[in-house]
Amino acid sequence: MPEDITYNQSIIKYSDGHYIEQTDDIATEFPLTLYVNQQEFATIVCSPTNLHELVLGFLASEGVIFRRADIKDIHIDDSKGFCHIILNREIEQHYGQYTKRMISSCCGKSRQFYFVNDAATSKVSLTDKTVTAAEIFKMMNALQTESTDFKQTGGLHNAAISDGKDFYIHRSDIGRHNALDKLFGYCIEQRIPIRDKVLIFSGRISSEILIKASKIGVGIILSKSAPTDLAIKLASDLNITAVGFIRNESFNIYSHAERIK
Template identity: 30%
Template sequence: MSLNLEPVIRLPQTSVDNGVFVAGERALPEETPVALTYNGSTHAVMMASPADLEDFGLGFSLSEGIIADPEGLTSMEIVEHDLGCEVRMWLQETCRGAYQSRRRAMAGPVGCGLCGVESLAEAVQTVPKVLGALQLPPSAIAAAMADLSNAQRLNREARAIHAAALWRPGQGLIAIREDVGRHNALDKLAGSLARAGESCFASMVLLTSRVSVEMVQKAARMGVPIIAAISAPTALAVRVADECGLTLVAVAREDSFEVFTHPKRIQRLGACISA
């Protein structure tokens, strides 16, 4: 198997409609094993779209708490192998001790499949409080999600790719990243924003996926006050969003959405009708 580094490729297929067979082709998303390594040791291997890997490496490092800011990495290199890619990262001296301690704590539990108290603590770890005071009218949610749909270049081709974007009132979409993995898309977004020095304080993160607890944790570390997603959240994601002060909007459609936590950031323009 040879490595392909295009995020979308076209492959042959046969369409069958009412018994009629028609040969053709379809654009499909590529996914590639991407190894994330620190100081020469592999930390994780993720299946990801082979694009924006520098953003992925930086965003993953930030959202996982391996570094506190971009300066925590002294260097990064993307290395292509026969079966995948490697994002080689080297940590500042001040980050190395904490990272090694974390690796020692995770080695046993993670090796046997997320068992043990240490791994449970890693899965549902404390995230920083979200302090942004952004307020948006309901119409802004619909406008932002429409902007997101229009900007999904790769998904228009392949119809199977997630997106994460940052949207800001008066400016619209600041950045968007796409990937076959929803977590990867958000990590890539976080990395691109950190690289550009963009603040998330008065902005909203948009997601094309369901909202699991990891997505809330990553968004909270970015400092974003509002998440808006096309699909529903998990119950744990709602509890964590409520605890950290993040406004969670989900099931967002053209004319409706649901607010699960901290509704004060969504301006009430009409009467509230109780179910």
């Protein structure tokens, strides 16, 4: 397995009419194939860090597990890029549904899901968590400070989960979903309650990211970038507060503003 989230590559840089030999930090890309109960389940292309957390978060977000105790054994062979998971039960035989596209409504609202498993595992937030403007800026500044690998490579996504005060955990990955799954896996492994936490994200809030947030179980998602229209609709229906364009002491609230005090 690659030893780090980045590696050093010799390059030739063109600048101001000159070619210069130098080195550049490049994001490492690592394929990890998951076998669940001896059946091939999925291959995740990821950054080779916090793989145990990534596997836990991915399986939980896909509805394969609901708690750490659902896993009898987990073994990661990082030299070959394999992860073998044995559950304490049989897995439901619906592999084909994970990528089957669909559009459905729920509770008579405008919620739209494009995959069967998203509709099955997304959750309406029931949190009464609130945050202040000062806490929002504090959490986003912390994410920006921690994003050293992105500053080196320009090829990583950064995410963090926090309570706005004492608790804060940061993860990076080449994949947007992977960064969130690592945070989810950390909370599962450490048995940390998620309902009262806030998700902080470096990129655009797409419908996929919003759905991932709902699977994790947070009620507030913060981003320095913009949301999409479908993400806003989903946030409204799933009772999630979406805040974007957090920069220069300003931000936009797109849904459920009652949680921002």
